[in-house]
Amino acid sequence: MEVVRLRQVSKRYGRREILADVDLQVNAGELVALVGANGSGKSTVLKLMVGLSRPSAGSVQRNAGVVSYVPDVFASHDRLSASAYLRHMGRIRGLSTRTAQARAHELLDRLALSGGADTPMRKLSKGNAQKVALAQALLRQPELLVLDEPWAGLDATAHTTLRELLTETAAQGAAVAFTEHSAQVVRSTATRVCEIEHGRLTALTHQASLTEISMVPGAEIDWSRYPDVVEVRPHEAGVTLMVPTGRHDATLLTALQHGWSVTTVRQVRSE
Structure with a gap:
């Protein structure tokens, strides 16, 4: 089932063209990797997918109720602990306090958050803040999950855990799209790879077996x-x-x- 579709999408900021005539479809159960050099337009595609940016031309259609997004830079909350932040985000997304708390602890345990769930957000390293960002995106099962370089800053154990979480999320019917520079991560995670070069989608290939x-x-x-x-x-x-x-x-x-x-x-x- 088609979850998100970009049809002949172009994006401009003033006279600068970021994307040109991008046509991309992501289906339920897929793990799609967007690869390309810095500045090629990968992050812009992700923002268009989730509605954080609008196309200058073309259209974006989403058939998803629950959409989760992990940006490349996570602005953590200074005053809350990791657990309190996730509980708050869970309530916003319609979970009960008990369910949000249990799900937050489950995810942070799997991701091995250093210091535990009650660690204040202001004391988290970049890698541990990224673990909280990933947990907030997975509090509810999303129908569309979009992540911008989600492996950045993670330790080796969390690398494996994140791959497992994304695979599980797709297996439950979500469409998953992510950007990543590591060829090894892409090969071991994605079911399809899209290459963007100078704002254009130049390759659309299925992963080798x-x-x-x-x-x-x-x-x-x-x-x-x-x-x-x-x-x-x-x-x-x-x-x-x-x-x-x-x-x-x-x-x-x-x-x-x-x-x-x-x-x-x-x-x-x-x-």
Whole structure:
């Protein structure tokens, strides 16, 4: 189901053209990554999606009741704790105090907010303020979730948690769109990638399929240093690697040469 659609959208500020003839549709269940250089117009597209900006030409249609947005810079509240801020935001969005409090603590626990939920907002680092920003966007299940560089400033553990949260949100029927510079994050999260160059949508591609390789360790290997490995998932029996299909043979060969035992190999995402 189409959740948001930009039809031949252009955006100007005075004589400066930011976007030109952008046509983009995001459907329920999709995770769409917008990539491109700084100043290419990615953030402007996100603001148009959620209604924070209006097109100079063209149209934007949203079929979403609950819309959540995480900006690239989060203006945190000086006087409130993280928990109090999220409880307040939950009430604004129609949740009961108890439900808002429980959901806030659940999200902050998953994101591992340093200092805990009662930490005053003014004392939060940039990375921890970002965790609160992400939590406020997910207090209610959104139908459209839009995030501008949401991984910026997050620690490694929160990187993984955020990817899980976005995947879960899409699986529950939301359309998710985000900007990101890291190719590894894009490959491991997005189901579709849109490239914007000089204000124009120049590429619209589906993600290549990924192959999941589960193995029992042999000689020590730091798989995170291998460029073809998108994700490393340690577990009790060993490790599971996510590798782009078509480039997984080299990973398997490396594993076998170092005495690793391969238990399963399966494709997990189709074109």
